[in-house]
Amino acid sequence: xxxxxGLPAHGLPAERVLxxxxxxxxxxxxxxxxxxxxxxxxxxxxxxxxxxxxxHAESAHxxxxxxxxxxxxxxxxxxxxxxxxxxxGGGPGTTAPDVVGSVTSGGTExxxxxVKAARDAHPEITEPRIVMPxxxxxxxxxxxxxxxxxxxxxxxxxxTLRPDxxxxxxxxxxxxxxxxxxxxxxxxxxxxPVTEIAAVAADAGVRCHVDACFGGWALPWLRRLGEPxxxxxxxxxxxxxxxxxxxxxxxxxxxVSILLHRDPELRKPQYxxxxxxxGYTMINSVIASTRSGGPIAAxxxxxxxxxxxxxxxLAAVTRDAMNELADVIxxxxxxxxxxxxxSTVICFTVTDPELDLFVLxxxxxxxxxxxQPQLAYAGLxxxxxxxxxxxxxxxxxxxxxxxxxAVAATRAAGPVKLPAELLALxxxxxxxxxxxxxxxxxxxxxxxxxxxxxxxxxxxxxxxMAVVNTLLEEVPAALQERLLVEFVGLLxxxxxxxx
Numbered sequence: 001x002x003x004x005x006g007l008p009a010h011g012l013p014a015e016r017v018l019x020x021x022x023x024x025x026x027x028x029x030x031x032x033x034x035x036x037x038x039x040x041x042x043x044x045x046x047x048x049x050x051x052x053x054x055x056h057a058e059s060a061h062x063x064x065x066x067x068x069x070x071x072x073x074x075x076x077x078x079x080x081x082x083x084x085x086x087x088x089g090g091g092p093g094t095t096a097p098d099v100v101g102s103v104t105s106g107g108t109e110x111x112x113x114x115v116k117a118a119r120d121a122h123p124e125i126t127e128p129r130i131v132m133p134x135x136x137x138x139x140x141x142x143x144x145x146x147x148x149x150x151x152x153x154x155x156x157x158x159x160t161l162r163p164d165x166x167x168x169x170x171x172x173x174x175x176x177x178x179x180x181x182x183x184x185x186x187x188x189x190x191x192x193p194v195t196e197i198a199a200v201a202a203d204a205g206v207r208c209h210v211d212a213c214f215g216g217w218a219l220p221w222l223r224r225l226g227e228p229x230x231x232x233x234x235x236x237x238x239x240x241x242x243x244x245x246x247x248x249x250x251x252x253x254x255x256v257s258i259l260l261h262r263d264p265e266l267r268k269p270q271y272x273x274x275x276x277x278x279g280y281t282m283i284n285s286v287i288a289s290t291r292s293g294g295p296i297a298a299x300x301x302x303x304x305x306x307x308x309x310x311x312x313x314l315a316a317v318t319r320d321a322m323n324e325l326a327d328v329i330x331x332x333x334x335x336x337x338x339x340x341x342x343s344t345v346i347c348f349t350v351t352d353p354e355l356d357l358f359v360l361x362x363x364x365x366x367x368x369x370x371x372q373p374q375l376a377y378a379g380l381x382x383x384x385x386x387x388x389x390x391x392x393x394x395x396x397x398x399x400x401x402x403x404x405x406a407v408a409a410t411r412a413a414g415p416v417k418l419p420a421e422l423l424a425l426x427x428x429x430x431x432x433x434x435x436x437x438x439x440x441x442x443x444x445x446x447x448x449x450x451x452x453x454x455x456x457x458x459x460x461x462x463x464x465m466a467v468v469n470t471l472l473e474e475v476p477a478a479l480q481e482r483l484l485v486e487f488v489g490l491l492x493x494x495x496x497x498x499x
Contacts, residue, residue, distance in 0.1 A: 006495055029370050034391035038372040042391035043251040043314050048305065052253050055294075055301035062293030073293045076300040077103045083303055084244050084258040087220045088212070089234035096234035100267050101260040102285045103296055107213035108139040109287055110243035110259040113270050114209045115143040117241070117261070118178035120269035121207070131171045132180035133163035134378065135187055137211055140180055149177070158379055161188045161339055165196035172204045179204075183212040183219060183232035187374055187385060188338055189345025191215070195231050198238030207240040207266070213257060215343045216244025221315035222343070229342075240266055249344065249389075251306070251314070252299035314390045318344055321393040325386070328400040332407055338383055346386040347374075355407065356415040357382050358466035363406035363413075365463070369399065373465075375473045375480075382473065416470040422446075426475050431482035439486040446471065 012020075031040045059073065067074035081101035085091050090099030104110045119128045129150040132140050144151040152171045154163045168179065179201035181192040194210055201208035210232055212219070223229040233242060239262070246256040261267040275281040282289065306314070322341050329335050334352030350357050361373045361384060372385040425442065446468050472480050 032391065034389070034393070034395045035368050036370045037386040037388070037392075038370070039387075041248050041251055041387075041389050043306075043389065044391035044394070045251070045306070045310075045314075048251070048302065051301050051305055052298040056253065056298040057294070059293030059297035062297075064291030064293060064296070065289050070293065073296060076293075076296050080246065080256070080296070080299055080303065081258055081260070084216070084246070085234075085260055088216060088242050088244065088260065089236075090260065090262070094234065095237075096262050098263040099234060099260055100264050101258050102267070102270065103299075104257045104259055104286050105255040105288065105291075105295075106247070106257050107137070107211075107243060107245045108142060110213065110245075110257045111137065111139040111209075111211060112143040112146060113259050113286060114241050114243060115140065115147055115149055115178060117267065117270040118207045118209070119147055119149055121266075122177050125175050125177060127175050128177045129173060129175045130178040130180060131168060131176055133168070133182070133185070133192060135161060135163075135185035135190070135192075136180045136182050137186055137213070140211075150175075152176075155378065161185070161190045161380075162192055163197070165193055165200055168197050169200035169204070172200070172206060176204065176206050179206050179208045181208065181210050181232075182214075183210050184215045184343040184345065186214050186345075188347045188383070189341060189343045190339050191219075191230055191232060191342060193230075194239065195236050198236050202238035208238050209241045209243070210236075210239050211243055213243045213245040214248060214345075216242065216249075216258075217246065217311075218249040218315060218318070218344050221311050222319060224312060225316055225319065227319065227342075234260075234262060246299050246302075247295075249315075249318075250299070250302060250311075251389075252302040253295060256295050256299040317390045317393045318388055321390070321396045322346060322388045324396050325388065325392070325399060328396075328403060331400075332403055334407060334411075338381070344388050346388060347383050348386075349381045349383045352411070354411050354414065356410060356413070356466065356470075357384060358469040359413055359416060360384070360406055360410040361469075362464040362466050363409045364402065367402040367406060369402060369406075373469055375469065416466050418467065418470060418474070422471070423474060426471055426479075429475070429479060429483075431478050434479075434482050434486055436486055436490060439483060440490060442483070443487065443490075 029036050032042050034042065062070045062073050064073050080103055085099040085101060090096040104113065115130060122128065127150065129152055130140065130144060131152045131154065133156050134153045135156050141151055143149065154167050154171050156163050172179065179197060181194045181197040183194060184191045198208040212232065219229045219232065233239065241262065242260045244258050246252045246258060247254045271283065271285055273283045322344060326337060326341050326346055329337055329346065329348045334350055334355045335348050336351045338347045338349050358373055361371055364371055374383045374385055376382040429438065
């Protein structure tokens with residue numbers, strides 16, 4: 001039995017505490033082994049986990065609030081920023097010699113800060129806006145929501161999955177403070193036409209941010225291997241800021257990202273300072289004040305341990321695995337790549353109407369392969385996203401037979417057919433009219449264990465999610481969002497200590 005109690009009446013021995021954590025972890029997706037194609041980035045480098053755990057422990061109690069009190073953390077942050085800047089076309093001897101940056105907790109924080117810096121650079125604009133392709137990361141929308149910045153979405157071609165630079169230019173208004181491009185977009189792994197987008201932004205006198213959170217530490221190494229990676233970094237005129245997550249293809253532990261600006265003047269609005277109170281003068285370059293040095297030290301140790309030669313080797317291994325896996329998809333009957341792989345993502349859809357993509361995802365999961373389904377959107381088909389890492393290489397040969405078997409099982413099962421009454425109920429709902437009871441009832445109809453059923457031991461998320469994804473695809477995005485908010489709210493409930 002798993003002990004989920006938070007605060008026991010009497011302290012427990014260390015080993016029992018660790019046993020409890022291990023028991024809780026037993027229900028998680030596998031973070032190593034190359035069978036989880038999202039969320040985690042595993043280089044399969046022996047000893048790296050032990051190194052980063054030790055480095056994290058060395059600096060876990062160091063506080064990034066005050067770099068003058070803990071110069072070790074400042075030195076490590078500056079080293080990480082310098083490494084990222086050099087990799088992305090900045091630094092001495094480049095066209096962007098004055099690049100500066102900050103270490104954040106992740107890509108979302110980096111993007112929020114990029115939007116904040118752009119907004120605060122123009123206090124005279126009372127209703128600021130940003131322009132982005134619909135394929136740009138949802139964190140930009142989150143930034144707009146938090147910072148009260150309107151978001152103007154530009155559609156992408158159904159064939160290329162890229163925005164038209166002319167359409168991006170047409171979307172720019174006098175109130176636009178930032179234009180966004182992705183390298184690559186997360187959903188499909190496609191690199192936007194950064195050179196053209198940055199040019200139209202520069203012509204309008206607007207900042208251009210390249211979201212390279214996903215590809216910023218992979219594309220430069222692929223380019224060194226001879227892959228035809230288009231220009232996307234500070235070598236492109238008009239690119240004013242770039243974000244890159246180290247906890248993706250730099251293979252550092254979670255949560256370390258870098259936000260780079262072409263020069264210090266562009267970064268200034270990112271800072272927050274406040275002295276008009278009786279306490280210490282607050283000065284923050286990022287959103288958080290107190291920050292543990294653990295993740296930064298672990299990232300620093302990772303970069304030092306792997307080095308340029310290590311990253312080049314890992315990129316080659318990942319590229320070869322990607323090409324092999326792409327061939328497997330091409331050879332499978334009834335499947336199609338939605339884009340030729342050009343980064344570290346494979347994205348595919350189905351061409352056979354007898355194949356239900358969501359059922360296929362479940363069948364792959366039943367065989368130990370955890371993929372990421374993506375709902376249909378604005379004329380784009382539902383797809384499966386595969387994030388590839390170096391750890392996929394040793395097991396990629398096993399994917400083909402399992403995929404063929406899963407396709408056959410999917411064809412035999414047929415498409416999901418939702419009960420008419422359940423579909424009618426879902427379509428009658430409005431975001432404003434949703435209540436926890438309604439969501440719990442709908443979840444029960446989908447086989448989800450929530451509320452009292454979950455307390456009684458039912459699994460909150462079923463092993464097969466095809467029916468859930470099918471239902472979500474049947475309702476408008478605003479209702480999808482509200483349903484998921486209520487659903488997660490029902491999952492995130494406190495665990496009370498037992499008598």
